[in-house]
Amino acid sequence: xxxxxxxxxxxxxxxxxxxxxxxxxxxxxxxxxxxxxxxxxxxxxxxxxxxxxxxxxxxxxxxxxxxxxxxxxxxxxxxxxxxxxxxxxxxxxxxxxxxxxxxxxxxxxxxxxxx
Amino acid sequence: xxxxxxxxxxxxxxxxxxxxxxxxxxxxxxxxxxxxxxxxxxxxxxxxxxxxxxxxxxxxxxxxxxxxxxxxxxxxxxxxxxxxxxxxxxxxxxxxxxxxxxxxxxxxxxxxx
Numbered sequence: 435x436x437x438x439x440x441x442x443x444x445x446x447x448x449x450x451x452x453x454x455x456x457x458x459x460x461x462x463x464x465x466x467x468x469x470x471x472x473x474x475x476x477x478x479x480x481x482x483x484x485x486x487x488x489x490x491x492x493x494x495x496x497x498x499x500x501x502x503x504x505x506x507x508x509x510x511x512x513x514x515x516x517x518x519x520x521x522x523x524x525x526x527x528x529x530x531x532x533x534x535x536x537x538x539x540x541x542x543x544x545x546x547x548x549x
Numbered sequence: 550x551x552x553x554x555x556x557x558x559x560x561x562x563x564x565x566x567x568x569x570x571x572x573x574x575x576x577x578x579x580x581x582x583x584x585x586x587x588x589x590x591x592x593x594x595x596x597x598x599x600x601x602x603x604x605x606x607x608x609x610x611x612x613x614x615x616x617x618x619x620x621x622x623x624x625x626x627x628x629x630x631x632x633x634x635x636x637x638x639x640x641x642x643x644x645x646x647x648x649x650x651x652x653x654x655x656x657x658x659x660x661x662x
Contacts, residue, residue, distance in 0.1 A: 443589075469650055471653075476655065477637060477655060477656040477658075478639075478654065478655045478656060479639065479641075479653040480653075481650045481651075481652065484649070486648070525592070529648070531648050534599075534605075535580045535597070535599055535643065535645065536582065536594055536597050536607065537582070537594075537641075537643075537651055538594075539584075539591045539592040540591055541590060541591035542591050544589075
């Protein structure tokens with residue numbers, strides 16, 4: 435069955451520290467997509483990145499980077515030099531197009547960046 | 550601007566009353582979704598629709614109903630049968646491929662008193 439686990443419920447860091455948010459997934463297919471979303475206090479989920487199962491290349495976007503490892507079924511998210519504006523709840527999600535179009539979300543990790 | 554609009558942002562209802570949450574999108578997406586989020590928890594799928602006039606139950610459909618008469622609209626009714634309706638409700642849409650990301654509305658916070 436499809437499942438997404440985010441073992442870290444809450445993380446607190448001091449501004450400028452690096453922080454890694456973990457995501458482990460279970461999938462029943464070889465074709466799948468992984469996503470990260472940010473939910474600021476306003477409530478709307480903001481899309482950050484999509485990665486398909488055939489592309490294990492890591493990606494960097496500014497202070498954000500993602501490490502996709504199929505061998506460990508993980509898709510971890512690192513914020514470098516964290517800022518107070520990074521404080522939010524971060525969700526990892528999985529979709530399996532061959533089994534429909536719905537998305538399965540992890541429980542989320544609440545990140546607090548302290549000044 | 551293209552996007553998803555949920556209304557209202559805050560909704561208060563008395564116990565035993567049905568209430569309908571609005572969700573409209575102008576992204577020309579075929580698929581639409583309703584999720585429920587409880588404090589400190591993740592998103593749970595209530596219903597989703599891949600095409601007009603068709604929808605499927607998600608993990609927690611009991612006590613909810615939906616309709617999809619137009620591509621742009623996917624209203625959610627929270628019925629009196631829903632045991633614990635107070636929650637944050639998020640609507641989303643995506644292209645009909647399952648390969649692209651979903652876009653979310655700003656959510657409706659429903660409080661039943």
